[in-house]
Amino acid sequence: MSVLKYLLQKEFRQIFRDPSILKIIFVMPALQLIVIPLAADYEVRNINIAIADHDHSVYTQQMVQKIKSSGYFKLVNYTSTFQEAVTSIEADQADIVLEIPAKFELQIVREDHASIFIAVNAVNGMKANLGAVYLQNIIQNYNNQIRTKWVQFPAIPPQTNINVSVSNWFNPMMSYKYFMVPAVLATLLSLLGTFLTALNIVREKEIGTIEQINVTPIKKYHFILGKLIPFWVLGLVVLTIGFLIMRFGYQIHPVGNMLIVYLFASIYLLSILGLGLLISTYADTQQQAMLISFFLLMIFIMLGGLFTPIDSMPSWVQKLTCLNPVSYFIDVVRMVVLKGSGLADIKNHIFVIIGFAVFLNSWAVWNYKKTN
Amino acid sequence: MQAVIVEHIVKKYQVEKSEVIALKDVSFEVAKGELFGVVGPDGSGKTSLFRVLTTLLFADSGAAKIDGYDVVKDYKIIRKKLGYMPGRFSLYQDLSVEENLTFFATIFNTTIEENYDLIKEIYQQIEPFKKRRAGMLSGGMKQKLALCCALIHKPSVLILDEPTTGVDAVSRKEFWEMLQRFKRQDITILVSTPYMDEASMCDRVALLQNGQILAIDKPANINQQFSHPLWAVQASNMYELLKKLKDWQAVYSCYSFGEFYHVVMKLDATGGKEIQAYLSEQGFQNVEVKQIAANIEDSFMALMNTTHD
Numbered sequence: 010m011s012v013l014k015y016l017l018q019k020e021f022r023q024i025f026r027d028p029s030i031l032k033i034i035f036v037m038p039a040l041q042l043i044v045i046p047l048a049a050d051y052e053v054r055n056i057n058i059a060i061a062d063h064d065h066s067v068y069t070q071q072m073v074q075k076i077k078s079s080g081y082f083k084l085v086n087y088t089s090t091f092q093e094a095v096t097s098i099e100a101d102q103a104d105i106v107l108e109i110p111a112k113f114e115l116q117i118v119r120e121d122h123a124s125i126f127i128a129v130n131a132v133n134g135m136k137a138n139l140g141a142v143y144l145q146n147i148i149q150n151y152n153n154q155i156r157t158k159w160v161q162f163p164a165i166p167p168q169t170n171i172n173v174s175v176s177n178w179f180n181p182m183m184s185y186k187y188f189m190v191p192a193v194l195a196t197l198l199s200l201l202g203t204f205l206t207a208l209n210i211v212r213e214k215e216i217g218t219i220e221q222i223n224v225t226p227i228k229k230y231h232f233i234l235g236k237l238i239p240f241w242v243l244g245l246v247v248l249t250i251g252f253l254i255m256r257f258g259y260q261i262h263p264v265g266n267m268l269i270v271y272l273f274a275s276i277y278l279l280s281i282l283g284l285g286l287l288i289s290t291y292a293d294t295q296q297q298a299m300l301i302s303f304f305l306l307m308i309f310i311m312l313g314g315l316f317t318p319i320d321s322m323p324s325w326v327q328k329l330t331c332l333n334p335v336s337y338f339i340d341v342v343r344m345v346v347l348k349g350s351g352l353a354d355i356k357n358h359i360f361v362i363i364g365f366a367v368f369l370n371s372w373a374v375w376n377y378k379k380t381n
Numbered sequence: 382m383q384a385v386i387v388e389h390i391v392k393k394y395q396v397e398k399s400e401v402i403a404l405k406d407v408s409f410e411v412a413k414g415e416l417f418g419v420v421g422p423d424g425s426g427k428t429s430l431f432r433v434l435t436t437l438l439f440a441d442s443g444a445a446k447i448d449g450y451d452v453v454k455d456y457k458i459i460r461k462k463l464g465y466m467p468g469r470f471s472l473y474q475d476l477s478v479e480e481n482l483t484f485f486a487t488i489f490n491t492t493i494e495e496n497y498d499l500i501k502e503i504y505q506q507i508e509p510f511k512k513r514r515a516g517m518l519s520g521g522m523k524q525k526l527a528l529c530c531a532l533i534h535k536p537s538v539l540i541l542d543e544p545t546t547g548v549d550a551v552s553r554k555e556f557w558e559m560l561q562r563f564k565r566q567d568i569t570i571l572v573s574t575p576y577m578d579e580a581s582m583c584d585r586v587a588l589l590q591n592g593q594i595l596a597i598d599k600p601a602n603i604n605q606q607f608s609h610p611l612w613a614v615q616a617s618n619m620y621e622l623l624k625k626l627k628d629w630q631a632v633y634s635c636y637s638f639g640e641f642y643h644v645v646m647k648l649d650a651t652g653g654k655e656i657q658a659y660l661s662e663q664g665f666q667n668v669e670v671k672q673i674a675a676n677i678e679d680s681f682m683a684l685m686n687t688t689h690d
Contacts, residue, residue, distance in 0.1 A: 015487040019473070019476065099440070216471060217470075224465045225460060226461045
C-alpha cells in the first residue's frame with residue numbers, strides 16, 4: 010500500500026511542479042467553457058443582404074424596413090439592378106440577394122399576387138439555409154399585413170386556419186446556453202482525461218523512466234492505479250469548476266441532483282482514462298499519442314450530439330454513436346441539468362458506461378502486459 | 382555458482398521486412414563478484430543483450446539465468462535482485478535528487494537509510510544538490526544519481542549499459558574506480574562500453590561484434606593472442622602515408638590511433654628499419670617508427686578483421 014501511496018505522491022508532485030500543465034488543467038477548460046458557449050450559437054445573425062429593387066415603391070420601402078429592423082439582416086447593398094447585387098455576393102460582401110421586380114406594388118394591389126426572387130450564397134450552408142428561412146418568414150409576415158389591409162375577407166374564410174402554439178419543455182426560452190454549456194463541459198472533461206493520461210504515460214516511455222520502473226518489482230496494477238487515480242481526482246475537480254461556472258457564470262440552475270452527475274462522471278472518467286491508457290499502450294511517442302487521441306476525440310465529439318442532434322444523423326451513424334462514450338455523458342449531463350432526471354432514468358447509461366470502463370481498461374492492461 | 386549464465390541467446394528484429402539479427406548465439410558466464418565488460422562498437426548488440434538479461438526483452442531462443450533464476454520464468458524474483466542503469470538517463474527530470482532516490486527506494490520496498498552504506502561514497506558527492514531537480518544536474522552528476530538509484534536496493538547483480546558514454550574523462554576514471562569498490566562488496570557487475578580503453582579495467586571482457594562474441598578472456602590474455610608484429614608509424618604527410626601503407630603488400634592492416642598509425646605487418650621478418658626505409662623511398666619525411674605492444678583496441682581490430690575475412 011505504501012508503494013501506491015508514494016506513487017500517487019510522486020504523480021501529484023510532478024503535476025503540481027509543472028506550471029504549464031496546471032494552467033492547462035485548470036485554466037484552459039474554464040476559459041473554454043466561458044468562451045465556447047458564447048460563440049457556438051445556433052442563431053444566425055448578421056446576415057448580409059443585398060437588395061435589387063426595380064420597383065422603388067412605398068411597399069418595397071416598407072418591406073426593406075421590416076427586413077432591416079428584424080435584427081437578423083444587415084443591408085450591405087441597395088441597388089436597382091440584379092447584376093450589381095449578384096456582384097456583391099461574388100465579392101463575398103453579401104450572403105443573400107433579394108430581387109424585387111418592377112411594378113411589384115402595382116401587381117400586388119391590382120392582381121392580388123406578386124413574386125419576388127431570393128438568391129442565396131450557399132458557401133456557408135447553415136447561414137444560407139437559415140437566412141433564406143428568416144427572410145421568407147419576414148416577407149410572409151409582411152404579406153399577411155398588407156393582405157389584411159387590402160383584401161376583404163369573406164364571412165367564412167376560404168380555408169380553415171389551424172393555430173399552432175408551441176411550448177418548449179425543459180428549456181422554455183429555448184436558450185441554447187442551457188444545452189450547450191453542460192455539453193461543452195462534458196466534452197472538455199473527455200478531452201482532458203484522455204489527453205492527460207495518454208501523454209503522461211507515453212512521456213514516461215519517451216524519457217525512458219518506464220524502462221527503469223519495469224525492472225523494479227513494482228506491480229503493474231500499482232503503476233496503472235498510480236497513473237489513473239491522480240487524473241481521476243483532477244477530472245472531478247475540473248468538473249466542479251465547470252459546474253461553478255455553469256451555476257454562477259451562466260446562471261443555469263440544474264433541475265436535477267448534481268450528485269447523480271458526479272456519480273456518473275466518476276464512472277465515466279474511469280472509462281475515458283482507460284481510453285487514454287489504451288492509447289498510451291499503442292503509442293511510442295507523445296506525438297503519436299497526441300494524434301491518435303485527437304482523431305478519436307474528434308469523432309467522439311462530432312458524433313456526440315454536442316452540435317448536431319444524434320437523432321438527425323443517418324441510422325448507421327446512430328448505431329455507431331452507441332459506441333461513443335462521450336455521447337452518453339453529454340446526454341446524462343443534459344438530462345440531469347435540464348430535465349432533472351433521476352438515477353432510474355439514467356440507469357442504462359450507467360450500465361453502458363461501466364461496460365466501457367471495464368472493456369477499455371482491460372484491453373489497455375492486457376496490451377500493456379503484452380508489450381512489456 | 383555463477384552469477385550470470387547466458388546460453389545460446391538469439392534475438393532477431395524485424396526492420397522494414399528484412400530481418401536483423403541482433404544477437405547470434407551468445408553464450409558466456411560471469412562469476413559472482415566479477416566485473417565483466419561487454420565491449421563492442423555501436424550496434425553490436427550490447428543493449429539487446431542487457432535488455433534480455435534485465436527481463437525487458439524476450440530472446441527468440443536460448444536461456445539466461447541470473448543468480449540461478451531464469452529471466453523469463455522467474456522475472457519477478459530477478460527484478461528484486463537486479464540493479465539496472467540504462468544507457469540513457471532515465472530518471473524523473475522534474476523530481477529532485479532526493480525524491481528520485483526515495484522513489485526508487487520505496488518501490489523496492491526499502492529506504493535510503495537501509496542501504497546508505499553502499500551508496501554513501503557516491504551520494505555524498507551529489508548530496509549538496511539533493512534539492513535540485515534531476516534535469517538540472519550536470520552529466521556526471523546525473524550518472525552518479527542513476528547509479529545510486531540502481532544500487533539503492535542492494536542488488537546482487539548490477540547491469541550498466543554504456544554508463545560512461547557522454548561523460549568526461551575525469552568522471553569516467555572516477556566511475557571505474559567506484560565500480561572496483563562495489564566489486565569488493567560481492568556485487569557482480571556487467572558493464573558495456575564502446576570504449577576499448579575501459580575494457581582493460583574489467584576482470585574479463587567479451588568482445589562483441591554484429592551480435593557475435595569474438596573473444597572472452599582477461600584483457601591481458603586477449604592482448605597476448607595478438608600474434609602479428611605491431612608498429613606505430615608517424616610522418617609529416619599523414620594522409621598520403623595511410624594510402625601508401627594500405628597499398629603496401631607487407632602490411633596486414635593499418636588504422637589511425639591518436640597521432641600515430643598502428644600498422645600490423647604480415648611478415649615477422651619485417652623490422653622497423655625496413656618500414657623506415659620503404660617509407661623514405663616513397664618520399665616521406667620525418668618518418669618515425671617504433672614497435673609497440675598490442676592494447677585491447679589493437680586486439681579488437683585484429684579480431685574484427687579475422688571475422689571479416
